[in-house]
Amino acid sequence: MSRTLTLETAARRGSLIPLSTRLARALIRGLPLILVAAGWQIAPSVGLISPEALPPLSAVATAWWGLLMDGSLASNGVSSLWEVTAGLGLSIVVGIGAGVLMAWYAPVDAIVSPLMKSLYPMPKSALIPVMILWFGLGAGSKIASIFAGCLLPVVLSSYNGARGVDQSLVWSAMGLGASRRRVLWEVVIPGALPEIMAGIRNALAISFILMVAAEFLVGQNGLGYLISFLGDGGVYDAMFAGVLTVAAFGFFADRVYLLLMQRMLRWRE
Amino acid sequence: MAGISFSEVRHTYRPPRGKPVLALESVSLDVQDREFVALLGPSGCGKSTLLYLLGGFIPVESGAITVGGKPVNGPGRERGIVFQNFALFPWKTVRQNILYGLEKQGMAKVEREKRTQDLVELVHLKGFEDSYPSQLSGGMKQRVAIARTLAVEPEILLMDEPFGALDAQTRALMHEELLAIMRRAPKTVVFVTHDVREAVYLADRVAVMSARPGRIKEIVDTKLKSNARGEELLQTREFNDRVDHLWKLVRDEAIRAQGAHE
Ligand SMILES: Nc1ncnc2c1ncn2[C@@H]1O[C@H](COP(=O)(O)OP(=O)(O)OP(=O)(O)O)[C@@H](O)[C@H]1O
Numbered sequence: 129m130s131r132t133l134t135l136e137t138a139a140r141r142g143s144l145i146p147l148s149t150r151l152a153r154a155l156i157r158g159l160p161l162i163l164v165a166a167g168w169q170i171a172p173s174v175g176l177i178s179p180e181a182l183p184p185l186s187a188v189a190t191a192w193w194g195l196l197m198d199g200s201l202a203s204n205g206v207s208s209l210w211e212v213t214a215g216l217g218l219s220i221v222v223g224i225g226a227g228v229l230m231a232w233y234a235p236v237d238a239i240v241s242p243l244m245k246s247l248y249p250m251p252k253s254a255l256i257p258v259m260i261l262w263f264g265l266g267a268g269s270k271i272a273s274i275f276a277g278c279l280l281p282v283v284l285s286s287y288n289g290a291r292g293v294d295q296s297l298v299w300s301a302m303g304l305g306a307s308r309r310r311v312l313w314e315v316v317i318p319g320a321l322p323e324i325m326a327g328i329r330n331a332l333a334i335s336f337i338l339m340v341a342a343e344f345l346v347g348q349n350g351l352g353y354l355i356s357f358l359g360d361g362g363v364y365d366a367m368f369a370g371v372l373t374v375a376a377f378g379f380f381a382d383r384v385y386l387l388l389m390q391r392m393l394r395w396r397e
Numbered sequence: 398m399a400g401i402s403f404s405e406v407r408h409t410y411r412p413p414r415g416k417p418v419l420a421l422e423s424v425s426l427d428v429q430d431r432e433f434v435a436l437l438g439p440s441g442c443g444k445s446t447l448l449y450l451l452g453g454f455i456p457v458e459s460g461a462i463t464v465g466g467k468p469v470n471g472p473g474r475e476r477g478i479v480f481q482n483f484a485l486f487p488w489k490t491v492r493q494n495i496l497y498g499l500e501k502q503g504m505a506k507v508e509r510e511k512r513t514q515d516l517v518e519l520v521h522l523k524g525f526e527d528s529y530p531s532q533l534s535g536g537m538k539q540r541v542a543i544a545r546t547l548a549v550e551p552e553i554l555l556m557d558e559p560f561g562a563l564d565a566q567t568r569a570l571m572h573e574e575l576l577a578i579m580r581r582a583p584k585t586v587v588f589v590t591h592d593v594r595e596a597v598y599l600a601d602r603v604a605v606m607s608a609r610p611g612r613i614k615e616i617v618d619t620k621l622k623s624n625a626r627g628e629e630l631l632q633t634r635e636f637n638d639r640v641d642h643l644w645k646l647v648r649d650e651a652i653r654a655q656g657a658h659e
């Protein structure tokens with residue numbers, strides 16, 4: 129068992145597989161992406177698609193470089209990042225607290241649970257105009273929209289996770305001298321963590337959707353604002369550069385989160 | 398003083414969905430201080446339920462349970478329990494699991510590290526201190542659970558089929574370890590098992606429970622006169638007579654339990 133494990137780890141690190149094989153594998157994994165990129169470049173160039181609808185990739189790349197150099201990517205990226213961090217962060221703290229308390233205290237459950245369940249299917253972007261009404265046109269309403277949209281997935285996963293914690297684990301801790309309050313921190317939350325972290329991953333994806341949508345509506349700054357501003361101005365190559373940036377942003381955020389999740393849940397094997 | 402008394406204990410489970418289940422019906426049993434009592438009975442007769450009530454994990458609704466003369470009211474550190482499903486904290490390593498109760502006691506760090514190391518050796522898990530439960534076999538998990546419970550030195554040990562997942566050799570080793578622990582620091586033990594020979598070998602008395610709803614059907618004295626130990630004891634007439642007698646009682650109940658399901 130431990131032997132095959134070491135072999136596997138060694139294989140994953142690549143020490144047992146020849147370089148040429150590894151290169152070939154990387155190429156195969158990257159192939160679909162390369163084909164799409166090639167198609168994107170060629171189709172508008174040869175007139176298969178109007179360059180108005182889809183500027184060639186090289187033009188998009190040039191526009192991207194321009195946006196990078198004039199600082200618009202950095203300044204708008206920073207505001208977007210701030211909104212996502214604040215909105216998602218807030219929803220994680222409040223969501224875990226609410227979900228776990230609902231699972232742990234029956235009266236809280238009785239009050240909050242029906243509310244949560246009826247709100248769950250609502251399209252989260254419908255809240256953006258309400259948030260603008262309450263918080264005005266600024267970072268506040270965008271953060272509030274992200275918070276509101278991310279809250280329910282975190283609450284529900286924390287609730288389900290906490291309820292799923294094995295009764296005997298709670299009893300074990302109590303038998304070993306832990307108070308009910310300590311049990312909440314030391315058993316219920318760690319026990320619920322796998323579900324909580326899966327819920328947060330959903331929330332992360334939702335936060336990007338809401339970030340872009342809220343920036344479309346609120347404007348002023350952010351990557352979503354940049355995209356709609358460039359689109360309205362007819363600068364389509366730059367607009368596509370903005371879209372690609374948001375996509376890459378979301379992709380990397382998810383990857384980093386996945387790594388964090390694997391690290392924190394190492395004990396699951 | 399850690400005598401235990403059950404008097405006319407009855408327990409009904411009321412699941413949120415589904416019919417109520419009468420698990421125990423009028424169980425009365427007295428366990429003396431430092432006595433080792435084994436509970437035998439068919440699956441589903443309420444043995445675990447009896448331990449949960451004694452552990453203070455589920456409230457006593459009908460009848461009374463006292464420990465040292467005081468009614469049980471919630472869990473307490475003087476009653477250590479080893480759960481049937483081990484109940485190890487899966488996010489903690491072997492070492493961290495064993496340390497948990499010692500941390501709750503506020504024991505000094507050096508001392509609790511030392512105690513943990515001793516226990517790891519006692520249950521033959523040296524080299525696995527930093528493994529997570531998911532990386533252990535069933536028998537190893539069981540031994541971690543035992544070590545975690547012994548760590549806080551409870552006066553009363555409640556053990557729910559603690560050796561069920563062990564192979565015959567390891568089980569025999571664990572029997573000797575348990576008896577050695579008892580000699581060093583005598584405890585009151587309530588020990589649930591399906592293994593008649595194990596019950597006769599370890600216990601002072603064996604209580605046989607009836608099929609659900611559980612009652613105490615008969616209590617058999619198994620304090621043997623012979624001074625023999627280990628393999629030798631297992632060969633004695635006295636030992637085998639007790640085993641045969643208990644085996645018949647258990648078999649009758651097992652058949653009744655079967656019948657109840659059909
Ligand atoms: N949480 C519960 N809700 C409803 N019924 C339960 C619950 N726990 C146990 N029961 C029922 O109570 C009865 C006694 O269960 P218990 O677990 O105490 O049996 P047991 O003697 O320990 O069985 P085994 O030897 O299989 O471990 C069983 O018939 C079971 O179906």
Ligand SMILES: [Mg+2]
Binds near residue numbers: 444446
């Ligand atoms: Mg049981």
